[in-house]
Amino acid sequence: MIRVLIAEDDRNTLTGLVEILRQEGFEAVGAESGEEALRLLSRQQFDILLTDLRMPDMTGMDLFIKSQFHAQDMKTIIMTAYNSIKDAVEAMKSGVYEYLTKPLDLDELFIILKKAVSDFELERENEELKQRLQGVYRFENIIGSSKVMQDVFQTIVKVARSESTILIRGESGTGKELVARAIHYNSPRAKNSLIEVSCASFPETLLESELFGYEKGAFTGAVGQKIGRFELANKGTIFLDEIGEISNSVQTKLLRVLQEREISRLGGTSSISVDTRVIAATNRDLEEALEDGRFREDLFYRLNVIPINLPPLRKRKEDIPLLVDHFIRKYAKANKRGSLSVHSDVLDICMEYHWPGNVRELENAMENAVVLGEGDKVLPEHLPIFVKMRKAGSQEGLEAIYNAGETFRDKIEYAERLILEDAIRKARGNKSEAAKQLDISVRNMRYKISKYNL
Ligand SMILES: Nc1ncnc2c1ncn2[C@@H]1O[C@H](COP(=O)(O)OP(=O)(O)OP(=O)(O)O)[C@@H](O)[C@H]1O
Ligand SMILES: [Mg+2]
Known part of the structure; x- marks a missing residue:
């Protein structure tokens, strides 16, 4: 049975709604305030929340946000007076399922409830399918219900299937590495390697040889041959973290890989073709670096084919x-x-x-x-x-x-x-x-x- 929680401060409306929904075969529970609704939510599971937008102790929108903590999959329907439709539309942008204007039109209410029920069934089927298809790096491990994150998820799902170069941007701790991994492990390259390079942690010359490798005798101390990470990531993905930190000379070499899909080892004479997908990330303001001439514009455009911006947590x-x-x-x-x-x-x-x-x-x-x-x-x-x-x-x-x-x-x-x-x-x-x-x-x-x- 579908369980509906109704939050409405007007007692008559509330008892009326509970009654009607029960007659229609729903399991309906009423709450006379936002706080009471939250208490019920923390104790029981509900499939649908039907809430008034204006209640004395909290708005329906606040209730929705707080309810996410207990019931992520629950569908919220907001009831509102005609003059605050604007708020209701805003609410839908944040993930509220539907809104209804007051006085309620019961036919409309039942149409929306029916739609919610059939969406539930669909989601359950999809969920089962996904669980079967995906392994450890499931997209679901990236949490977020905000509109911005939902948009990010959509992009991730789409780009994972493609071969495009991706630039992930966001402040420290926003999940850039997590996203890079999710993309690789959900891409056709998943069975090959994901090689991660933290560009800032190598001095300039070392970074070059890490990325591109060297031949024996390329410089003093190069006693043997070294295979670079671009080659190691052949057929897989290379994740270039902190890309904003790389020197001019590495920038030039990187540009070549992106354009020609080939590298040469330091001290080597021949070119080696590589089939490596590039995902780069930075927490730096690259535009500023472009203006100062610290970052090559042509490289920026080659990297920024598909930008993914992870907003700071305080903005979501x-x-x-x-x-x-x-x-x-x-x-x-x-x-x-x-x-x-x-x-x-x-x-x-x-x-x-x-x-x-x-x-x-x-x-x-x-x-x-x-x-x-x-x-x-x-x-x-x-x-x-x-x-x-x-x-x-x-x-x-x-x-x-x-x-x-x-x-x-x-x-x-x-x-x-x-x-x-x-x-x-x-x-x-x-x-x-x-x-x-x-x-x-x-x-x-x-x-x-x-x-x-x-
Ligand atoms: N949306 C999310 N859902 C779940 N866990 C997340 C999410 N975003 C980040 N994390 C977790 O937060 C931690 C930091 O994320 P991550 O290392 O990907 O950040 P970053 O953007 O690469 O940071 P930095 O720029 O400092 O390297 C990790 O443990 C990661 O799993
Ligand atoms: Mg990181």
């Missing part, structure tokens, strides 16, 4: 509830914590925080919470202090600082320590990078590191 907050749920499950399983529920304040805090480290930062925060917490519920106190502190008007973060010591100086030092730790964490342990981010000298940084024993 609708994805947060799903990601929280996903990572809590993942780490609860890994740490044998059984099934954990999440306190609604945790979600509120996560929705408010700006996540400069994007999905990676969220994932780390959830792992932290699972590892440090106990009991069967994840509580706000298990979140990293930085996340908590950011919550507008949050007392918890400030309290931790107030309680950090006796004197004003103790408290300031505690706050300073938190900032330093956070900067170092974001710079992934690179202390001079952390100093740069904080705009303090490396020397000052070193002094503080030894002072706080970081």
